[in-house]
Amino acid sequence: MKKEKSPSTKEQVEQYLYDNPLLLYYSYEGILNISAVAKKIKNELGIKKSDEAVMINLYRVIEKQEKKVKKEEIKSLIKGSTINIYSDYAVLVADIKQNIKAKNLISFSDKQVAIGERKELEKYKNKTLYYQDNLGLVEFKHPQNIEKIPGVLFYMLANFYQHSISIVEIFSVWDSTYILVEKRDIAKVMKMFF
Numbered sequence: 381m382k383k384e385k386s387p388s389t390k391e392q393v394e395q396y397l398y399d400n401p402l403l404l405y406y407s408y409e410g411i412l413n414i415s416a417v418a419k420k421i422k423n424e425l426g427i428k429k430s431d432e433a434v435m436i437n438l439y440r441v442i443e444k445q446e447k448k449v450k451k452e453e454i455k456s457l458i459k460g461s462t463i464n465i466y467s468d469y470a471v472l473v474a475d476i477k478q479n480i481k482a483k484n485l486i487s488f489s490d491k492q493v494a495i496g497e498r499k500e501l502e503k504y505k506n507k508t509l510y511y512q513d514n515l516g517l518v519e520f521k522h523p524q525n526i527e528k529i530p531g532v533l534f535y536m537l538a539n540f541y542q543h544s545i546s547i548v549e550i551f552s553v554w555d556s557t558y559i560l561v562e563k564r565d566i567a568k569v570m571k572m573f574f
Contacts, residue, residue, distance in 0.1 A: 389429050393437040396421050397445070405538050407442045408451050414438055449531050457532060462521040463573050470498040470513035471549050471560055472505070480504055484558075486551065495549060495560060515548055516566040520557040533557065543568050 387395070397404050406412040418435040421427065427434055472494050474480050476487055482494035482501060491509070494501055498513045505511045526532045533552060540547055540559070545568055549560040561569060 389427055389433055390437045390440065392425050392427060393421055393434060394441045396425065397438075397441055401534065402538065402541075404442065404445055405534070408446060408449060414442075450529060451531075453529060454532050454535050457522055457526065457529065458520075458536060460522070464519040464521070465566060465569060466497075466517040466519070467563055467566060468498050468513075469495065469515040469517045469560060470501040470511065471495050471515060472501055472508040472512075473510040474504065474508045478504070478507055493549070495558070512548060514563045515560045516563050516569070518559040518561060518569055520559075522555060522557065524555045526552070526557075539572050540569075543572055545569065 418438050422434045476490050480494050482496045484495040486493045545565045
């Protein structure tokens with residue numbers, strides 16, 4: 381029986397960063413203590429190599445990833461987006477057989493998701509699998525085809541995470557991204573983008 385080759389230090393570091401994407405994000409921003417992260421990776425994964433070897437591999441992986449991510453293009457795209465915020469929204473999830481009338485209706489297999497103004501959706505409240513209101517809708521109108529630029533949604537969502545804002549629902553289509561948050565977080569969203 382052939383013994384399976386264990387992953388190299390570089391492969392372990394790379395996998396660790398993929399499993400912890402915020403570390404990559406912070407490295408792009410230049411606010412990551414590489415030495416501390418290398419020690420953490422070494423200890424968590426039980427790597428026997430020196431701290432310096434782990435650090436060197438960490439730098440290499442970050443450098444490789446930075447070449448793939450167009451950080452300035454992403455930031456420019458987000459800053460150039462038109463951002464609209466709407467209050468008094470709701471979301472519901474219903475069986476596909478339910479006759480739901482809403483401006484924003486998305487169907488998946490046997491479920492449908494409706495997002496709209498509370499007054500439009502509350503009449504279905506007792507006929508749904510899930511209903512939540514007191515929400516705000518954050519609408520990003522951006523150039524078409526953002527899916528061709530890796531990391532755009534990650535950068536958007538990282539901002540919400542950093543400001544402790546939970547996302548109730550999100551969907552992105554062609555030239556728009558919609559994020560539903562609790563109404564109480566709208567002031568935080570305004571500070572983030574305005």
